[in-house]
Amino acid sequence: MSEALLETRAVSKHYQMGATTVVALDGVSVEVREGEFVALQGTSGSGKSTLLNLIGGLDQPTSGEVVFDGRSLAPFSKREMARYRRHAVGMIFQNFNLIPTMTAAENVSLALAFGGVRGRARDERTRALLERVGLAERTAHRPAELSGGEQQRVAIARALANRPRVLLADEPTGNLDSTRAHELLSLLRTMVERDRLTVLMVTHDRELAARFADRTIQMKDGKIEQRMRDEG
Amino acid sequence: MIFFDILKLALRNLREAKLRVALTTIGVVVGVTVIVTMVSFGLGLQRNAVQRFKDLDLFNEITVTGQDVSELVAQVFNRGGQGGGGEGDRRAGVRRTRPQQPEQAPKRALDDAALAEIARIPGVEAVEPTVEFTAYVRANGRTQPQSIGGALVPNPASRFKSYAAGHMISDPTADEVVVDSRFISDFGFAKAADAVGQTVELLAPLGAERNPKQPAAAPQDEQAKQGSKQQRKANEDELSFFGLPLGDDAETNAQDARLTVRTFRIAGVLKDEVESGGVGRQARFRGLMPAARLYIPLATARELSHQYRDPLNEVALQLARESGALSAQQAEGYPSVIVRVNDPDVLTDVRKQLTALGFSSFSIVDELEEIRTFFLIVNSALGLLGGISLLVASFGIANTMIMAILERTREIGIMKAVGAEDREIKLIFFVEAGLIGLAGGIIGSLAAWGIDVVANRLAYRFFLQPRNVSFINFFALPPYLWLGAIAFAIVISIIAALYPAARAARIDPVKALRHD
Ligand SMILES: Nc1ncnc2c1ncn2[C@@H]1O[C@H](COP(=O)(O)OP(=O)(O)O)[C@@H](O)[C@H]1O
Ligand SMILES: [Mg+2]
Numbered sequence: 001m002s003e004a005l006l007e008t009r010a011v012s013k014h015y016q017m018g019a020t021t022v023v024a025l026d027g028v029s030v031e032v033r034e035g036e037f038v039a040l041q042g043t044s045g046s047g048k049s050t051l052l053n054l055i056g057g058l059d060q061p062t063s064g065e066v067v068f069d070g071r072s073l074a075p076f077s078k079r080e081m082a083r084y085r086r087h088a089v090g091m092i093f094q095n096f097n098l099i100p101t102m103t104a105a106e107n108v109s110l111a112l113a114f115g116g117v118r119g120r121a122r123d124e125r126t127r128a129l130l131e132r133v134g135l136a137e138r139t140a141h142r143p144a145e146l147s148g149g150e151q152q153r154v155a156i157a158r159a160l161a162n163r164p165r166v167l168l169a170d171e172p173t174g175n176l177d178s179t180r181a182h183e184l185l186s187l188l189r190t191m192v193e194r195d196r197l198t199v200l201m202v203t204h205d206r207e208l209a210a211r212f213a214d215r216t217i218q219m220k221d222g223k224i225e226q227r228m229r230d231e232g
Numbered sequence: 233m234i235f236f237d238i239l240k241l242a243l244r245n246l247r248e249a250k251l252r253v254a255l256t257t258i259g260v261v262v263g264v265t266v267i268v269t270m271v272s273f274g275l276g277l278q279r280n281a282v283q284r285f286k287d288l289d290l291f292n293e294i295t296v297t298g299q300d301v302s303e304l305v306a307q308v309f310n311r312g313g314q315g316g317g318g319e320g321d322r323r324a325g326v327r328r329t330r331p332q333q334p335e336q337a338p339k340r341a342l343d344d345a346a347l348a349e350i351a352r353i354p355g356v357e358a359v360e361p362t363v364e365f366t367a368y369v370r371a372n373g374r375t376q377p378q379s380i381g382g383a384l385v386p387n388p389a390s391r392f393k394s395y396a397a398g399h400m401i402s403d404p405t406a407d408e409v410v411v412d413s414r415f416i417s418d419f420g421f422a423k424a425a426d427a428v429g430q431t432v433e434l435l436a437p438l439g440a441e442r443n444p445k446q447p448a449a450a451p452q453d454e455q456a457k458q459g460s461k462q463q464r465k466a467n468e469d470e471l472s473f474f475g476l477p478l479g480d481d482a483e484t485n486a487q488d489a490r491l492t493v494r495t496f497r498i499a500g501v502l503k504d505e506v507e508s509g510g511v512g513r514q515a516r517f518r519g520l521m522p523a524a525r526l527y528i529p530l531a532t533a534r535e536l537s538h539q540y541r542d543p544l545n546e547v548a549l550q551l552a553r554e555s556g557a558l559s560a561q562q563a564e565g566y567p568s569v570i571v572r573v574n575d576p577d578v579l580t581d582v583r584k585q586l587t588a589l590g591f592s593s594f595s596i597v598d599e600l601e602e603i604r605t606f607f608l609i610v611n612s613a614l615g616l617l618g619g620i621s622l623l624v625a626s627f628g629i630a631n632t633m634i635m636a637i638l639e640r641t642r643e644i645g646i647m648k649a650v651g652a653e654d655r656e657i658k659l660i661f662f663v664e665a666g667l668i669g670l671a672g673g674i675i676g677s678l679a680a681w682g683i684d685v686v687a688n689r690l691a692y693r694f695f696l697q698p699r700n701v702s703f704i705n706f707f708a709l710p711p712y713l714w715l716g717a718i719a720f721a722i723v724i725s726i727i728a729a730l731y732p733a734a735r736a737a738r739i740d741p742v743k744a745l746r747h748d
Contacts, residue, residue: 058649058741079653086651097646097745101248111650113237158650 004031011064039209042219090159094174105139115162129157149180242663259625260672267618268680274611275708290596298342339590341565355578361566381524382533396424398500424501626728633732645744654737661733669725673718
């Protein structure tokens, strides 16, 4: 229990839609240990993105709590929450969410700027990050001039800019063909193995989940359906 | 995130929406231009007014009034009566209308002893008694009644500093005269320079000079100008009684043997600009000194003024002597003197001493506070007009910012996801608005400066130059005005961004980042 880097304890999220209450999450408890690559699977609308956003500190649960490295996020102020998003976790999305008017380098540099890195150190770290995701030659390109796979790599570089311990990925391969998807997940796998990065990834694709993740968490109607442990 | 990064982000955001930002900025430019132009005009008016006061020595001169003979008489003969002499006595006196009546009636006459006493007050630089009378003046073949004043020679006041031609009277005993520009036109000189060196004759009745103590009638006293027709009629009757050839054909009889003539040489022609206190040619004061067409050395003027004394005044003097209020040796006092101090700061102290000595005094500084208040109101009203246009511009800024939020919702969501604090999101918006305010403020101030320059040129070209008036800067553009306007534009812009910034900071990143 205590070794878990990331934990949700009976987390629920309700959305009020006029008179009706939508239960997006209903008492979800999961644990992810440091250096694990965990896949989150489930049908559309089962609450995967909602869970990821709660763990990523973009939203607060209706009840229950998210615990990171033994500390509950529940008492965090808005400011502490922003710090948490900045330094503890990095997020990537299906649609990449890069700022279209900024180059690859500028997108990465922006995250570093919010992390308080300045001047030459920032430039150097930006280059190193883009090199790490194999985009050393593409730093001056805007998102529109990059392929989907390349854009997602920029997003990864940005997510990892301030050295978070966890990468939260919401269907990162959703807009990629299978070759690019394989390449991208290999990259993540390498980072998990080499840098002890922890990855929690939402995906539709059973095959990809089985191939790259250590284990898969199955969700249905806002609840955990079953835990599957692949190799180990 | 450091401020420099916020600034870079804000500049980038502004560049992304160039046209909209430009249009918004124009709104601010217009507001600032109106404010700065309006207020610079108001400040210009104020500066020019104050400068004019300085030019006229109004900040370092005091008018001091003493008891005159008519008041002395009123005191003696109406003792025990109800409230001293009536208004009639006052009107009969030699006193002329002053810019302001002193609050306190003087208790002493301004005789030579009093003048010496005043001169000893610390800070007093010069004491110049006011002497004036009206006499028939002949010059350039014309003869007209003209007002004549006495001037201290040499004279420290700026009212005798600038000349259209020639210079000040050379020494206190010289038979020299300085004239004003109205004299030049009245006596048909083509230009000021033509008059310099020319002869001016003051005409007096024959008896007057031989026996100065006897009643001598001025051909036409200034009192007649102010007084009723009846009084004028009375004067004319008297004049004919004394056998003076007066009237429409005065010029033709100029060589009459029964007139004495005192001759002066024109030393200089005063510049018009030093006159004040009236509209156009009707100037009644030269600084604090009553305006005259001609000025002659003080002692000469004093002597002549006794010859030209009007009968009413002569009666008052005789009454005063008979009653013993004025001894035979005692000369009557001057109606007023102008006291010049060497530093405007000591003016108040000098006035206190003058009051202690029993004189009344007046200085324009009394009015200064009211003048300041007046200009404060004028400038505020002008500034308010500009303020309103800037207020209108602020709605444009708010609108632009709200549009920007709608466009940049996702971007703001991304920034929050990578760890931007609400504070930082707000700051980006404030800096953007502040930059619009700064740009609008700078361009607006430059535009106002341009308008000032162009308006001055136009005013000079089409208004001043045709009237032979030298260039006047109608505007004042002190740094605090345009710096203040820029700061004001920035503040207004930031206030306009308060709501949009708060709304931007409230954006829910989950909603902003949802991909459909
Ligand atoms: N902001 C919201 N308001 C109302 N309902 C929402 C909101 N966000 C998510 N939901 C609902 O919650 C459920 C879970 O959504 P989501 O987590 O996006 O599912 P998934 O990512 O697994 O497809 C869905 O039924 C969705 O309609
Ligand atoms: Mg989803």
